[in-house]
Amino acid sequence: MKCRHCETQLAHTFLDLGFAPPSNAYLTEADLCIPEKYYPLKIKVCEQCWLVQTEDYTQADELFQPDYAYFSSTSSSWLAHAARYAKEITELLGLDKTSLVIEVASNDGYLLKNFVAAGIPCLGIEPTESTAEAAQELGIPVMREFFGKALGQRLAASNQQANLIVGNNVYAHVPDINDFTKGLAAALRPGGTITLEFPHLLQLIKQAQFDTVYHEHFSYLSLFTVSRIFERAGLRVWHVEELPTHGGSLRIYGCHAEDLRKSTSTVSLLLDLEKKSGLQSLDTYLNFQPRAETIKNDLVEFLIQQKRAGKKVIAYGAAAKGNTLLNYAGVKPDLLPFVYDAAAAKQNKFMPGSHIPILAPEAIMTEMPEFVLILPWNIAEEVKQQLAPKLPTNTQFVTAVPHLTIT
Numbered sequence: 001m002k003c004r005h006c007e008t009q010l011a012h013t014f015l016d017l018g019f020a021p022p023s024n025a026y027l028t029e030a031d032l033c034i035p036e037k038y039y040p041l042k043i044k045v046c047e048q049c050w051l052v053q054t055e056d057y058t059q060a061d062e063l064f065q066p067d068y069a070y071f072s073s074t075s076s077s078w079l080a081h082a083a084r085y086a087k088e089i090t091e092l093l094g095l096d097k098t099s100l101v102i103e104v105a106s107n108d109g110y111l112l113k114n115f116v117a118a119g120i121p122c123l124g125i126e127p128t129e130s131t132a133e134a135a136q137e138l139g140i141p142v143m144r145e146f147f148g149k150a151l152g153q154r155l156a157a158s159n160q161q162a163n164l165i166v167g168n169n170v171y172a173h174v175p176d177i178n179d180f181t182k183g184l185a186a187a188l189r190p191g192g193t194i195t196l197e198f199p200h201l202l203q204l205i206k207q208a209q210f211d212t213v214y215h216e217h218f219s220y221l222s223l224f225t226v227s228r229i230f231e232r233a234g235l236r237v238w239h240v241e242e243l244p245t246h247g248g249s250l251r252i253y254g255c256h257a258e259d260l261r262k263s264t265s266t267v268s269l270l271l272d273l274e275k276k277s278g279l280q281s282l283d284t285y286l287n288f289q290p291r292a293e294t295i296k297n298d299l300v301e302f303l304i305q306q307k308r309a310g311k312k313v314i315a316y317g318a319a320a321k322g323n324t325l326l327n328y329a330g331v332k333p334d335l336l337p338f339v340y341d342a343a344a345a346k347q348n349k350f351m352p353g354s355h356i357p358i359l360a361p362e363a364i365m366t367e368m369p370e371f372v373l374i375l376p377w378n379i380a381e382e383v384k385q386q387l388a389p390k391l392p393t394n395t396q397f398v399t400a401v402p403h404l405t406i407t
């Protein structure tokens with residue numbers, strides 16, 4: 001397999017999680033009678049551009065179910081994050097009713113509704129029917145398509161170049177990152193700004209966040225690699241911020257290569273930090289697998305101990321990262337009988353692979369668990385605050401990554 005950015009032959013495996021079903025293929029009761037498809041879940045690293053990427057496998061198209069529905073508005077902390085961003089960027093760029101804001105992967109309108117409220121014209125791009133529909137109901141125009149070079153050029157040709165293009169948690173999920181980036185360049189007005197948020201590879205490595213690996217997540221990105229991809233598409237990163245979201249993300253600010261804005265010192269400082277942290281040395285990547293194994297072993301040991309002690313452990317949050325963790329660890333309902341989740345679309349379904357039933361959070365009270373394993377550790381505090389009043393005072397909360405923690 002060749003690198004998706006620079007086409008160097010990929011020779012090194014960063015992480016091998018065996019085989020797993022697609023992390024968002026939640027199952028109905030009827031699905032449980034049908035064989036489930038498993039795909040290899042292996043991550044490679046490119047020695048030339050240091051792009052960390054999923055290994056190619058056949059039938060990749062099957063992974064993207066048209067009815068897959070994650071509604072961003074489910075998370076109140078994410079909504080607050082989006083509202084804060086909209087306010088800050090509007091002031092920074094001086095956006096007004098003559099501007100155009102395009103969001104790629106606009107989901108259910110969780111972000112663009114803030115621009116609508118401020119009277120700033122916007123356009124969402126979102127191929128998923130159900131979320132696109134929810135956004136349109138909020139008054140947001142949505143194009144139901146995948147974004148890439150061809151769509152970027154069509155937007156330019158129809159006088160719809162943007163002052164601001166936003167991409168939150170989409171950049172790492174696109175299979176052809178070069179084509180997507182060329183699309184950004186084509187759809188950006190001269191003098192315009194691109195902001196992209198994605199989980200930072202540095203945090204994945206530092207905090208052993210191996211459970212953020214799943215098939216639909218094609219790239220694991222550093223500023224170094226993104227700067228190279230931007231450069232090749234005629235763009236430049238001129239500013240970067242570190243964010244706490246998703247266990248540590250970057251928000252990069254991009255512009256056309258010939259833009260007169262000077263790059264801020266944040267860019268060179270972070271590039272230095274990445275280099276000093278070993279993101280451009282092969283050993284860093286080759287030493288990662290044993291850390292994932294330790295986390296897996298500690299979790300399995302904990303679940304078996306509690307089972308033997310007659311204590312009940314249930315899980316909260318049917319997130320993609322939970323599926324990666326549970327399937328890698330081989331956990332089944334005998335050790336973890338239920339997962340509770342606030343998203344109605346997932347309730348009364350089953351986790352892919354592990355087949356653990358997913359229930360509405362209201363049902364958690366009747367279980368009286370001794371332990372609640374929070375699978376989306378990135379929103380652990382929010383979950384604890386919501387659940388604590390509903391549970392017995394002696395209930396303890398558990399997170400597995402970066403190491404088993406019981407509070």
Ligand SMILES: [Zn+2]
Nearest residue numbers: 003006046049
């Ligand atoms: Zn490469």
